[in-house]
Amino acid sequence: MNNQQQAELVRQSLKRRYRKERRFRLYGILAIAIALAALVTLFADIIGKGYTGFIKTTITLEVPLDPQTMYLEDATDKDAFNMADFKAPLLTALHNVLPETGKGDNRDLGHLLSSYAANKVRDTLEADLSLLGTTQTMSFLVSDDVSVYVKHADDPNYSIQLSEKQQRWVDRLQERGIIQNSFNDVFFENGDSRDPGHAGVLGAIVGSLLTMVVTLLLSFPIGVAAAIYLEEFAPQNRLTDFIEVNINNLAAVPSIIFGLLGLAVFINLFGLPRSVPLVGGLVLTLMTLPTIIISSRAAIKSVPPSIREAAEGIGASRMQVVLHHVLPLALPGMLTGSIIGMAQALGETAPLLLIGMVAFIVDVPSGFVDSATVLPVQIFLWAGSPELAFIERASAAIMVLLTFLIAMNALAIWLRRRLERRW
Known part of the structure; x- marks a missing residue:
């Protein structure tokens, strides 16, 4: 075998070695690309589902704290205070912003608000009885069904539990700015709760x-x-x-x-x-x-x-x-x-x-x-x-x-x- 043939064998061996090296490098790049794609998919799925958890949906109402509406004759009487109807002022406030509704819609209207809304009215009065008989501007968390509708109305992965009538009410209140989204401070201030709207970490x-x-x-x-x-x-x-x-x-x-x-x-x-x-x-x-x-x-x-x-x-x-x-x-x-x-x-x-x-x-x-x-x-x-x-x-x-x-x-x-x- 002459020198030219030996040199050709060396060149062929080097070519094979370089091809293997390029393939190995390509496999490494492909592995990194797959890992990055999986990571991006994971984060996109988590963020896509979770970013709305940092948003709370609230409704702002002018609540008339009328003692007759709440059947509260003597606010200083502890038993009478405990028996009062603190949900009635909320229904009155909803009727005021949705004048087309009547008493027959009270049940559907009540489902627009969080189950803790009446408790907030009670706590407000308990802290300051002088507010009795006045009208106060108060913000409440909406119900879970309303929150899901406001945030995910166009998402097929979420089932909307509101009736068509309730959806029209919510749309109207959103257009008027009565229902709004804001940063969910409740999520970082509360412990766990049976009510998702009040559940925090x-x-x-x-x-x-x-x-x-x-x-x-x-x-x-x-x-x-x-x-x-x-x-x-x-x-x-x-x-x-x-x-x-x-x-x-x-x-x-x-x-x-x-x-x-x-x-x-x-x-x-x-x-x-x-x-x-x-x-x-x-x-x-x-x-x-x-x-x-x-x-x-x-x-x-x-x-x-x-x-x-x-x-x-x-x-x-x-x-x-x-x-x-x-x-x-x-x-x-x-x-x-x-x-x-x-x-x-x-x-x-x-x-x-x-x-x-x-x-x-x-x-x-x-x-x-x-x-x-x-x-x-x-x-x-x-x-x-x-x-x-x-x-x-x-x-x-x-x-x-x-x-x-x-x-x-x-x-x-x-x-x-x-x-x-x-x-």
Whole structure:
């Protein structure tokens, strides 16, 4: 074989190699494109269903607080006040803005307002009895059926529950600006409710934060201490090998197993109350510990041996080497792994369902032993509700949860870059 033939073989081999490289690069680009398309589709679906959850529909009425209409002869009499008809002024106000309606339409008119509208009239009078006999401009949430109609009248995925007559009333009130949409502050100020219009995520957010505080205070110091001991001080024998294997296996255990463990140990054995952030934090600590230990050990291993050797060369003890030299350099990786583990714990539902955090909780928790729920469980409850208005509530809560998760991952990246030391 002459030199020309050898050169041709080399060229053909290079061409095949370059073709394979181009194909491999194309496969990588295609995989990234598919992943991005799936991500865009997911976010588009969630945002498309959930953005209306951040919008509330209200109706503004001139409400005549007539004591005769409410059958309230003596407002100072507590029994008479409790027996008063606080819905009557609302019907009168609706008749005033819809003069074509009559008494026979009272039932259909009442369905335009939220079930809590009469309670607002009552609370207003209870706070200031001097308003009795006056006309007040008041805003109320509309009923769930009206809210769905106003937001999704053209969406075939939503079934409109209003009659044609009620739809004409709502259209007329919208044209006159009596029914309006605005930012849904109720969603961030209230806890859960049977009425979708009054349901909010404040209780779930506070419950999640309290649970995460317990998880962080327990999992981070325990996980870091375990990683330091296993990596720097533990002797290499069968016992430590057994512990390392089990830590790695625990990281792959389904989260519901940790829920069963928490139910058996913390609730049944120790008698701790169900559905409280303290127990939820303990369960999530068990689930998060393997992730923190593994990431912390990897961060410690990444510290060059020359750092240890230099510290030992100037007379530092083993503990001083670890605390003053190894730990500061490994801390960014430890924090990153811990925050990612916390973000994973924030999105967990299965272990918390088993310890009772699936309960219907209306009040916002004020402590670690108050009944509470968390965002993933709140989403689970709303997603299984039959009311159409809860669909947008669930999607909006998913957007809130994703915001927290993205923020936690961004914090992990920022901390790593901020604290990272180069050598």
